[in-house]
Amino acid sequence: MWRTGKYQVLPLADGIRYFSVKDEAGNSLPYTRTASGEWTVELEQPTSVTVTYQLYANQLGQRVGHIDGTHAFLDASGSLVYSPEFKGQKVKVELAVPNEWQSYSGMESGGKPHSFVANNYDVLVDSPIETGISHHRAFSTDGRDYELVIWGEGNYDIEQIVTDLSKLSGQVGAIWDGYPFERYVYMVHATSGARGATEHLNSTIIQRPRFSYREREDYLGFIKTASHEFIHTWNVKAYRPQGLVPYDYQKENMSELLWIAEGSTSYFQSQLLLRAGVITPKEFFEDLAKRIARSEKTPGREVQSVQEASVSKWASTGGDYAVNQSANIYSEGYFASLALDFSLLNDTDLDHSYRDVHKALYNQHKLPVGYSVSDVKQILQDLSGEDYQQWWQTHVNSPMSLDFTSLLENVGLKPGYGDDSKATAYTGMKLSDDSLILSEVLRDGPAWNAGIVLGDEIVAIDGLKVSSKSFESRIKDFKAGDQVVVSLFSDDRLKQVTLKMGEQQTDKLQVLSVDKPSRGQKAFFKAWLGIDWPFDNKGELKSDS
Structure with a gap:
């Protein structure tokens, strides 16, 4: 009913035709389709059984x-x-x-x-x-x-x-x-x-x-x-949460720790490539900045915890609803892992990191025994001497709200924009490909607050027709705070709403060096990523980085 690595029920058995069952003498055996992915064969006496079928x-x-x-x-x-x-x-x-x-x-x-x-x-x-x-x-x-x-x-x-x-x-x-x-x-x-x-x-x-x-x-x-x-x-x-041990291939395998299974894997993936010299510090920081920017434009992270996202994964539908009402076990699991890593490094004076948690999970909880929430908390306590109950409640069991400026300051970094970046108008909505029909309206964004909803079709701004090709350039004619009249079809009914433009930067978010990073920040950085401080005295990445 599902395949490993994809936490979703799939119609796998729909691809089977010409299903046939025979005994050791080649005689047909009666069978019954007892579930969508199950056949029950009736045996009057012991025999070897041969099953043949055509596979789509x-x-x-x-x-x-x-x-x-x-x-x-x-x-x-x-x-x-x-x-x-x-x-x-x-x-x-x-x-x-x-x-x-x-x-x-x-x-x-x-x-x-x-x-x-x-x-x-x-x-x-x-x-x-x-x-x-x-x-x-x-x-x-x-x-x-x-x-x-x-x-x-x-x-x-x-x-x-x-x-x-x-x-x-x-x-x-x-x-x-x-x-x-x-x-x-x-x-x-x-x-x-x-x-x-x-x-x-x-x-x-x-x-x-x-x-x-x-x-x-x-x-x-x-x-x-x-x-x-x-x-x-x-x-x-090699090690996975208890809800996934053993695999039951005929139904959902529930776990509140999928954020560790997937989000922590996402967290480590670029770190290993950085340590190996396959990617540069610049490329690592670009990836981190992109993740921060995406997280901050995902209102669902304020609604759903990574714990709830984990147990809801089997029923997740994606799309506009997920962006506005759900956390993602990959992306928000990444940041829960980052926050936990920094907490451990702080609590142990850089002696232990989140890598040590996974080392312990591998050493102590290899299959066939899965690990539980209490097992992870015990490892955290063993490494740090601290009780992580409150941390878990704040970052795992509750919707997570991270101050990235404060968090990255630990390692001498900060989120920011280049000197050439400027503030520009922002609507908080996205168009479907090659059309003016909205595929996404961000919760509490300018369009949302104006009463624009998913599926609405934009036809004009301030009384002038727009097309899918001209829409973005038309928005650039305005600045943050401007009010515009948007004409649209909503359920085939023409209506007009007033939208107050929000603000966004023209450049992509960057991860930059703080001014005059301390020796302690540089030490924290190396304990975190395993490489030396890559910036020069001017805060620029060194040429070999």
Whole structure:
């Protein structure tokens, strides 16, 4: 009913047709469809059972199954039925594929080409298979073997990817004491548009449009995703919250700690790349600034806590409602992790950081036993000697409100804008692509306060017609505080409202050095990120940064 890494019920069984069950003599056995993802077979006497079916495998972007003339990608949750009674038994998979195809998986080899074995179904479901025509590279780092498999042509530089993945893979010791795997497989799909990624037990599948690798910004998106999924090999696959242990594949697996599973993974992803020298301090700060700006334009963070966001994830719908009424376990989980990191560093005089929490989770709560909220609080107390009950109530169980200026001051940084940035008019609403229909209206923003709602269609400003192409430039004709009359269709009824322009900066938010950072701030910075202070005496990033 769902696949690991995506906390959402999916219609996976809808792709099965020509379902047939036979006994060891080849006789058909009666069965009943007892649930949307379940068949019950009636046996009059013990027998081996063979189940055959046709599989719909054209769901590339969902990463559950895709087969064409060049490859097959198979995630067991979307491809292979199982019997709960035999879930703990060893499983062997054999593929019948064209002679020129090669097959890869995080599973062990079955002893011949296109064959794999798993100790149980849980390993099988967490070890997708990529078979077909692909590019392959093997490399080793820190005593572990790695493989990179890329299906699809594109503008990627495979040797650069191998170099950077090798550097990333060598940073494990910054957080954990050891490895949960001997071999790890990076699977990459260069696609015609599908994008996304999923972590697995000792592998990952990453999908990016085929021509989204050459430009630095695009490549950073790829390598950050690779880092995120690699970190998941520990945080989620080696240790995870109790609600996700063991996986129940037929219903929602509830947990109030998904913000740690996902948000903390997002928090560490750029840190490991920075330590490895794959990204620069400038690129790290740009990513942090972008996250701060996005958080401050997400009113839902003032409504929902990361704890509630975690348990609500299975029912989340996204879109305008989520922006206005929900916290995101990835983005706000990132900032809960940042706040917790800084709290630990302060409470321990820089002796312990949030990395030590994850080191302890790995050492003390490896699967098959999941960890609880009380386990995390106990680790925090063991590291700091402090009771984190009130911190947890303020930052986890309640909607989180962070003062980023005060928070970043700990490490000699501040959010701000460049000298050329200017204040400009701001409406607090977004248009749908190539239309004047509103796709988002931010809660308590200028448009919201004017009575404009999602789905309204703008037709004129101050009596003059606007188009989707001219709308943004028209807004620039005004300044903060100006009042304009907006004509719009709302439920097919023409109406006019008065909107008072808000204010925003023309430049992107930046993370800058404070004036004259102290020695203590620089020490805090190094304890946080593991690199030396990257600014010169003028507050400019050094040339090699």
